[in-house]
Amino acid sequence: MAESRVNSWVGPARRIGSDLHLELSGPGGRRAALIRALREAVRSGRLAPGTRLPPYRSLAADLGFARNTVADAYAELVAEGWLTARQGSGTRVATGVPSLASGRGDSAGPRVPKAAPARARGPRHDLRQGTPDASAFPRTAWLASYRRALQRAPHEVFGPGDPAGRIELREALAEYLARARGVRTDPGRIVICSGFAHALRLLFGGGVLRGPLAVEAYGLGFHREVLAAAGVRTVPLPLDEHGARVERLGRERAVLLTPAHQFPTGGPLHPERRAAVVDWARARGGLVLEDDYDGEFRYDRKPVGAVQGLDPERVIHLGSVSKSLSPAVRLGWMVLPERYAGAVIAAKGEREGWASVLDQLCLADFVASGSYDRHVRRMRQRYRGRRDRLVAALAGHAPHIGVTGVAAGLHAVLRLPPGTEASAVKAAAWQGVALDGLAAFRHPETDMPVSDGLVVGYATPSEHAYGPALEALCRALPPP
Structure with missing residues (x-):
């Protein structure tokens, strides 16, 4: 059976374009050839997990197949775990299906995926220096x-x-x-x-x-x-x-x-x-x-x-x-x-x-x-307010932590007790706070004495996110 290029419709969730390339060949008739072609498209990664397939009536019309032939092929692939079908959501490529791109592809059908390892969430609070409030x-x-x-x-x-x-x-x-x-x-x-x-x-x-x-x-x-x-x-x-x-x-x-x-x-x-x-x-x-x-x-x-x-x-x-x-x-x-x-x-x-x-x-x-x-004047007032809130939060929750560099700019340096910078950066990460230690900016060839500190950018968070960011920061600071 010759290979076919099929014009197909795809729903809005994940589009596969106007063409669905299927290599319809091999023994066993049209149904078997369609099953093999769809399996291969999924295994090779050309049809990504979550991709919505054309309705079986549309695909049958494009291929010149009987509707039951395509419906039966879809049903078998759903039973094997390659596809999923839900009322109102159509037929989609299943998640967790192995592909050649992942190095786990084979012809025996999809494996049941093991529980995914816990993925570290991105920081909830961005207090890194260098960027203004995008909002x-x-x-x-x-x-x-x-x-x-x-x-x-x-x-x-x-x-x-x-x-x-x-x-x-x-x-x-x-x-x-x-x-x-x-x-x-x-x-x-x-x-x-x-x-x-x-x-x-x-x-x-x-x-x-x-x-x-x-x-x-x-x-x-x-x-x-x-x-x-x-x-x-x-x-x-x-x-x-x-x-x-x-x-x-x-x-x-x-x-x-x-x-x-x-x-x-x-x-x-x-x-x-x-x-x-x-x-x-x-x-x-x-x-x-x-x-x-x-x-x-x-x-x-x-x-x-x-x-x-x-x-x-x-x-x-x-x-x-x-x-x-x-x-x-x-x-x-x-x-x-x-x-x-x-x-x-x-x-x-x-x-x-x-x-x-x-x-x-x-x-x-x-x-x-x-x-x-006008924009600079407005932002100067906003960032000054942010600076004041940072200083007040430190005075209330961590008065033993000194803060410098606050007369200007978009960041401040929190001065830490010797030997506590690395643990403070790690504690901040546990609290979902992204920031930098002072050591990250040190020239590798300088002979200056090491000074522990945190570089806290107070410009990046939006107004509604700034308060929770300060609370999380204070929880991460070393005790007196």
């Missing part, structure tokens, strides 16, 4: 900006993009960064990218800059991995209550800092050290890379301006909207010394291959219309 994304204002941007967009927008980024966005950012962050620049020295990691890849992977690169002794490991992949050796700078110990800088070509709010330990770089690191760059012919990852969010202190404002020719200012808006909006920027702008654009290539031009136009309108300022 607070300004959908209405963003949509309005997108509509305006599309309506005003010139036809050239829908062609190849400018690797420097749309001029509308660079102009809007130049005005905003000067006003809000004290950055001194013009649109010609701004290059749009898709985020901080992309900026690092362009600067170092693109051959614009070379190592060795000094970095803070505590920082995001992913960034060190990006640099290592580009062949850059990183040299850790110790930290204290005033930020990075920049007097320890030596023969490095550049230094990467988070001066507005050290990540993750918290606190701004002391003004004397800000001036000192710029003096070092001038004397060495080096560069300061300024990661301004959450500079907009400050609560109990005066605004801290960008280091770039001290010397625009010795500082590369790097920012993005991943904390202020969402990491889903893949847009960031580099504010470059004039001598590097052309090299970075050359590293990107002739056509923009990363940041969506339409998203750039939308963000440009979002900033220029004042929507970005």
Whole structure:
């Protein structure tokens, strides 16, 4: 019997497409051939568990078979355990059926599955650092900006993009960064990218800059991995209550800092050290890379301006909207010394291959219309309230636990007694809380003394989930 390609209907639960390929061949007549073909389709994984099969009348019509032939084939496969049939739900592929993909396929029919091992549930409470409250994304204002941007967009927008980024966005950012962050620049020295990691890849992977690169002794490991992949050796700078110990800088070509709010330990770089690191760059012919990852969010202190404002020719200012808006909006920027702008654009290539031009136009309108300022002010109040609730919960339930880095940003560091960090992270996991220990951010080559702590992000949970998250966190903290 020749193989058949059957057009079939499938219900909404799991679709198998408009075609159901069945190899109808072998001895025993049509019924036996259909049973073998369906069995093989299930065993091979082409029909996944839960897939709804066509009604037997429809399949019979497509195959040119008698209805009873298809009905009998379905009934036998149900009896063997390959299929299930329920009134109102149709005929479906049974769950727990072995397949070749699982390495357990055979021709003897399905085995009765053993009880599945208990699967660890995902965290109920996400207190990891790094992401804003996704439920607070300004959908209405963003949509309005997108509509305006599309309506005003010139036809050239829908062609190849400018690797420097749309001029509308660079102009809007130049005005905003000067006003809000004290950055001194013009649109010609701004290059749009898709985020901080992309900026690092362009600067170092693109051959614009070379190592060795000094970095803070505590920082995001992913960034060190990006640099290592580009062949850059990183040299850790110790930290204290005033930020990075920049007097320890030596023969490095550049230094990467988070001066507005050290990540993750918290606190701004002391003004004397800000001036000192710029003096070092001038004397060495080096560069300061300024990661301004959450500079907009400050609560109990005066605004801290960008280091770039001290010397625009010795500082590369790097920012993005991943904390202020969402990491889903893949847009960031580099504010470059004039001598590097052309090299970075050359590293990107002739056509923009990363940041969506339409998203750039939308963000440009979002900033220029004042929507970005309004959103940041609203979120600053919300996150300050979250911060206050965290501090109050600790004071009430774990007064022996110190908390630092709370004057700004979207996370805090809980200082733990020596030797308790690992057990606290494990206890948090048992409570369904996802968070990071301070050790996860430690540079492997630093000689700083080990300090136990938990890095608690208070921005990620939605408003209704934040209270239960704090209660679970407090249950996981070590006793006095």
